[in-house]
Amino acid sequence: xxxxxQPISDVRAAASTIARPVLELREVHxxxxxxxxxxxxxxxxxxxxxxxxxxxxxxxxxxxxxxxxGLVKPRQGQVLLEGQDITHLPPHEVAALGVGHVPEGxxxxxxxTVLENLEMGAYLVRDPGEIRRRLKxxxxxxxxxxxxxxxxxxxLSGGEQQMLAIGRALxxxxxxxxxxxxxxxxxxxxxxxxxxxxxxxxxxxxxxxLVEQNAHMALQVAHRGYVIETGRIVLEGTAxxxxxxxxxxxxxxGGLD
Amino acid sequence: MTGQLRxxxxxxxxxxxxxxxxxxxxxxLVIISAVTLALAVVFNRQVAGGLTLVDFVVRTLxxxxxxxxxxxxxxxxxxxxxxxxxxxxxxxNFAHSEIFMVGAFVGxxxxxxxxxxxxxxxxxLLLVILLTTLLGMxxxxxxxxxxxxxxxxxxxHAPRLVPLISAIGVSFFLQDTVRAIExxxxxxxxxxxxxxxxxxxxLTLASVTVAGEPVTVQMQAKIILIIVVSLVMxxxxxxxxxxxxLGRAIRAVAxxxxxxxxxxxxxxxxxxxxxxxxxxxxxATGVLFGIRVGRIDPYVGFIPGIKAFTAAVLxxxxxxxxxxxxxxxxxxxxxxxxxxxxxxxxxxFGSEYKDIFAFAxxxxxxxxxxxxxxxxxxxQRA
Ligand SMILES: Nc1ncnc2c1ncn2[C@@H]1O[C@H](COP(=O)(O)OP(=O)(O)OP(=O)(O)O)[C@@H](O)[C@H]1O
Ligand SMILES: [Mg+2]
Numbered sequence: 108x109x110x111x112x113q114p115i116s117d118v119r120a121a122a123s124t125i126a127r128p129v130l131e132l133r134e135v136h137x138x139x140x141x142x143x144x145x146x147x148x149x150x151x152x153x154x155x156x157x158x159x160x161x162x163x164x165x166x167x168x169x170x171x172x173x174x175x176x177g178l179v180k181p182r183q184g185q186v187l188l189e190g191q192d193i194t195h196l197p198p199h200e201v202a203a204l205g206v207g208h209v210p211e212g213x214x215x216x217x218x219x220t221v222l223e224n225l226e227m228g229a230y231l232v233r234d235p236g237e238i239r240r241r242l243k244x245x246x247x248x249x250x251x252x253x254x255x256x257x258x259x260x261x262x263l264s265g266g267e268q269q270m271l272a273i274g275r276a277l278x279x280x281x282x283x284x285x286x287x288x289x290x291x292x293x294x295x296x297x298x299x300x301x302x303x304x305x306x307x308x309x310x311x312x313x314x315x316x317l318v319e320q321n322a323h324m325a326l327q328v329a330h331r332g333y334v335i336e337t338g339r340i341v342l343e344g345t346a347x348x349x350x351x352x353x354x355x356x357x358x359x360x361g362g363l364d
Numbered sequence: 365m366t367g368q369l370r371x372x373x374x375x376x377x378x379x380x381x382x383x384x385x386x387x388x389x390x391x392x393l394v395i396i397s398a399v400t401l402a403l404a405v406v407f408n409r410q411v412a413g414g415l416t417l418v419d420f421v422v423r424t425l426x427x428x429x430x431x432x433x434x435x436x437x438x439x440x441x442x443x444x445x446x447x448x449x450x451x452x453x454x455x456x457n458f459a460h461s462e463i464f465m466v467g468a469f470v471g472x473x474x475x476x477x478x479x480x481x482x483x484x485x486x487x488x489l490l491l492v493i494l495l496t497t498l499l500g501m502x503x504x505x506x507x508x509x510x511x512x513x514x515x516x517x518x519x520x521h522a523p524r525l526v527p528l529i530s531a532i533g534v535s536f537f538l539q540d541t542v543r544a545i546e547x548x549x550x551x552x553x554x555x556x557x558x559x560x561x562x563x564x565x566x567l568t569l570a571s572v573t574v575a576g577e578p579v580t581v582q583m584q585a586k587i588i589l590i591i592v593v594s595l596v597m598x599x600x601x602x603x604x605x606x607x608x609x610l611g612r613a614i615r616a617v618a619x620x621x622x623x624x625x626x627x628x629x630x631x632x633x634x635x636x637x638x639x640x641x642x643x644x645x646x647x648a649t650g651v652l653f654g655i656r657v658g659r660i661d662p663y664v665g666f667i668p669g670i671k672a673f674t675a676a677v678l679x680x681x682x683x684x685x686x687x688x689x690x691x692x693x694x695x696x697x698x699x700x701x702x703x704x705x706x707x708x709x710x711x712x713f714g715s716e717y718k719d720i721f722a723f724a725x726x727x728x729x730x731x732x733x734x735x736x737x738x739x740x741x742x743x744q745r746a
Contacts, residue, residue, distance in 0.1 A: 178622055198625035214623040216616050227616050230609070231628040257372075275627070 207281030219260025228278025436695020461669020466652025507644025
């Protein structure tokens with residue numbers, strides 16, 4: 108029986124021949140004080156892809172995204188955005204280069220209105236016409252936000268806040284969107300909606316790196332995925348491969364073996 | 365849609381806060397005047413000059429109210445400096461009172477340098493004062509930015525008490541530096557703002573008879589000037605914070621620094637600008653305060669600083685509208701206490717007890733509203 112998951116080196120070699128990746132992590136080590144949170148993470152996201160990073164609590168998913176956007180600095184390794192080394196850039200410069208991070212727990216500005224939250228997403232855009240165009244787009248994607256635009260962000264429901272967090276990142280028109288557990292705390296219907304939107308956005312060309320504990324949903328929308336355990340990538344492959352992998356099934360898909 | 369939206373925003377950013385400010389001023393004045401009058405009626409008796417207590421209160425009330433508003437606006441402007449910095453850094457910038465003091469000194473030195481003849485017409489003087497105010501703003505704003513850079517930024521990740529100690533150190537440093545410079549150059553460490561008859565002359569705004577009592581409302585030109593400049597600054601600040609891109613970024617940084625950075629906001633720069641704005645307001649206030657009181661010394665910032673800080677806490681620290689309200693309430697309380705305490709207590713407590721009285725009221729308010737008058741919003745900070 109052929110291996111369902113290719114060895115890491117093969118995938119990397121194959122990936123690098125396709126195109127210049129939007130995002131690449133090379134052997135990234137990140138520490139919190141003396142806690143070694145990422146122990147040599149390497150991953151690649153190609154243009155137009157949805158890549159998911161799945162793993163248990165404390166595996167290092169959030170830390171990976173925070174390392175990309177510059178909120179924590181890796182002690183070793185490199186982060187490349189379209190080939191450019193962004194390892195040591197502060198977060199606002201990483202954002203300016205086109206990384207839209209939807210953080211864990213949504214992190215809506217609670218006392219800014221919905222509209223102001225969205226405008227913060229377009230903070231680096233100076234042209235009012237362009238801001239209006241992007242707003243229109245976000246309101247088309249999430250009509251709910253249009254209705255709530257004058258309400259303080261902190262008064263939205265959890266699902267609405269997630270829409271706002273995604274909408275806010277969309278206002279950046281990022282080259283890549285980093286999403287940290289967008290399904291957390293949402294009712295199944297809303298999870299469907301959010302993932303539907305992600306799929307739609309991707310079909311319109313948005314590249315996505317999706318962190319999820321809900322591996323089932325994540326593997327439905329993703330093209331490829333990585334499995335992270337205690338700071339290390341332990342498996343990678345196409346979404347279909349991962350979904351069929353017995354280890355993944357046992358650990359992340361509710362044990363169907 | 366967008367035109368309408370812009371109008372709504374303009375209303376929220378400029379008109380609404382002004383209405384709010386007016387309503388709050390009026391309300392605090394009406395409440396405290398009513399209480400004073402009621403007390404006067406209850407304890408009515410003869411006081412000095414052949415007047416009854418009620419006569420005395422009725423005659424002096426408008427003047428006291430104006431004094432209260434004037435000092436209240438000054439407190440409000442200083443309080444904004446504390447509250448804005450607290451908003452973005454959760455730091456009590458104890459050096460703010462000295463930033464204010466330096467503004468007052470830069471102003472006095474400039475006006476003395478101009479060496480204007482005292483019989484200046486009022487128009488020219490207004491121009492000079494505006495110029496002096498701008499200069500005080502620039503000096504204090506830049507000073508505040510420098511302090512942030514040198515004394516606070518390196519301690520950004522230290523425990524909270526550490527920058528607080530640093531702030532106190534900066535306060536002493538500034539007091540002693542100004543004292544040393546003034547001492548060396550002038551052989552005295554206090555300075556007097558030049559006094560101009562045209563500014564001090566009381567203008568009669570209204571003269572009416574209430575219940576047989578002649579009531580005149582008079583204001584010196586300089587007081588009118590202070591009130592006008594304060595209102596312009598307070599509205600300008602409201603506009604800046606609530607309706608501009610910079611203001612939105614300041615509020616975003618105050619609510620969640622990391623997330624603001626993810627949106628592309630240079631957090632350090634926003635913090636710097638916050639110090640610049642707060643410092644500039646403090647400097648303007650220093651000049652206006654100096655013009656009002658005349659004589660200033662290197663320790664002149666301490667008392668107004670403590671009071672403005674109290675005003676910021678009273679309004680709900682971190683809350684900009686709250687700082688304005690807190691300043692007003694404190695100013696009005698203090699003016700009333702200063703004017704009436706002595707007469708009401710038959711001289712047992714003179715007007716020198718006004719601060720104790722005002723602070724006692726504040727403590728009572730804070731017992732019932734520990735987060736400050738408008739503070740509920742701060743309590744749930746992100
Ligand atoms: N600020 C921090 N200080 C110290 N240790 C931290 C910090 N943040 C995360 N860690 C540790 O780093 C490791 C990885 O955490 P991370 O938040 O990246 O996990 P995660 O995969 O996102 O988990 P979850 O699914 O629970 O969100 C954990 O062991 C965690 O305890
Ligand atoms: Mg996480």
